[in-house]
Amino acid sequence: MQLARSGDYISLETEKAYMQLQLAYKSVEVLKTALQAAEENLRLANNSFKQGYLQQSDVLSVQVRVTEVQNQLQYAKSNVINASEYLSVMMNEEIAGVLKPTDSLTIASELTIDQSLSDSRADIQAMGFVAEAYRQNYKADKMSFLPRLNAFGSYELYDDQIFQADANGYLFGAALTWDVFDGSKRFGKTQKSKADFNKASLELEQYKSESQLELNKARRMFQDAKNNLKLTELALQQSEEALRIRTNRFKEGLEKTTDLLMAETQFSQKQLEYFTTVFQHNYALAYLEFLTKN
Numbered sequence: 608m609q610l611a612r613s614g615d616y617i618s619l620e621t622e623k624a625y626m627q628l629q630l631a632y633k634s635v636e637v638l639k640t641a642l643q644a645a646e647e648n649l650r651l652a653n654n655s656f657k658q659g660y661l662q663q664s665d666v667l668s669v670q671v672r673v674t675e676v677q678n679q680l681q682y683a684k685s686n687v688i689n690a691s692e693y694l695s696v697m698m699n700e701e702i703a704g705v706l707k708p709t710d711s712l713t714i715a716s717e718l719t720i721d722q723s724l725s726d727s728r729a730d731i732q733a734m735g736f737v738a739e740a741y742r743q744n745y746k747a748d749k750m751s752f753l754p755r756l757n758a759f760g761s762y763e764l765y766d767d768q769i770f771q772a773d774a775n776g777y778l779f780g781a782a783l784t785w786d787v788f789d790g791s792k793r794f795g796k797t798q799k800s801k802a803d804f805n806k807a808s809l810e811l812e813q814y815k816s817e818s819q820l821e822l823n824k825a826r827r828m829f830q831d832a833k834n835n836l837k838l839t840e841l842a843l844q845q846s847e848e849a850l851r852i853r854t855n856r857f858k859e860g861l862e863k864t865t866d867l868l869m870a871e872t873q874f875s876q877k878q879l880e881y882f883t884t885v886f887q888h889n890y891a892l893a894y895l896e897f898l899t900k901n
Contacts, residue, residue, distance in 0.1 A: 615729065626712070630886045631683065631689075633712045634683040640875075641679075641871070645673045648672070649673055672868050714889070728900060731814070737807050738810075741806075741807040741808075745797070748796050760780070822899065829892060829894075831891075836888050
């Protein structure tokens with residue numbers, strides 16, 4: 608049972624590592640798009656500077672933004688390598704090359720799961736087997752106080768001629784024995800087995816209580832992730848619209864460079880926050896399934 612539960616945990620960690628790889632690829636994708644937008648803004652800024660609409664400081668600000676995104680993109684690519692190597696280790700595969708997920712990071716569908724703690728969960732069953740074993744030991748030690756009953760019997764055939772069997776007889780009896788000189792030894796052994804049984808029972812109840820507490824926390828974590836997902840999605844939509852408006856105004860010379868850079872930075876940050884929240888939502892769901900698995 609403990610081995611089965613360890614397998615469940617390794618499966619959960621492998622699934623988490625896979626989702627981390629998905630998130631790393633999403634980060635690279637977002638930052639590549641942000642870099643393209645920053646480079647386009649730099650091109651527009653250079654044109655405006657040549658026409659006398661912008662100052663050199665504005666152009667430098669845009670160049671700084673391009674450099675920042677390039678650095679962030681490099682870190683994101685390194686995270687892809689790190690996530691690939693970690694996933695290879697979890698799958699007991701040789702670390703060689705960069706892995707690529709077969710699907711993109713999207714919101715996992717919420718399955719209909721029993722969100723209650725089950726006594727048939729492998730680790731809880733293991734604790735139950737331990738308690739039952741101590742109970743059987745305690746029961747056996749209590750039985751040692753009872754006297755031992757040995758029964759015996761025989762059946763005989765006899766006659767003055769062979770194989771005639773005109774006469775027969777039988778004998779049976781019983782012997783009751785009780786060792787009265789091992790009383791203190793048996794008392795001590797019984798008390799010890801009783802204490803072991805009580806300890807195992809208390810440990811089982813404590814483990815179930817801790818597991819229920821962890822399940823309650825996981826439920827709240829999942830609900831928080833669902834709520835946060837809605838908020839980050841709304842914030843992403845708002846920042847995207849703000850960037851669109853400021854970009855159009857900047858092309859017409861009606862928007863400050865700093866405002867455009869701020870809107871573009873905020874949009875890329877909201878994208879990263881959104882996909883991070885998607886990861887948290889999916890992992891919270893996977894963890895909840897792990898805790899309620901039978």
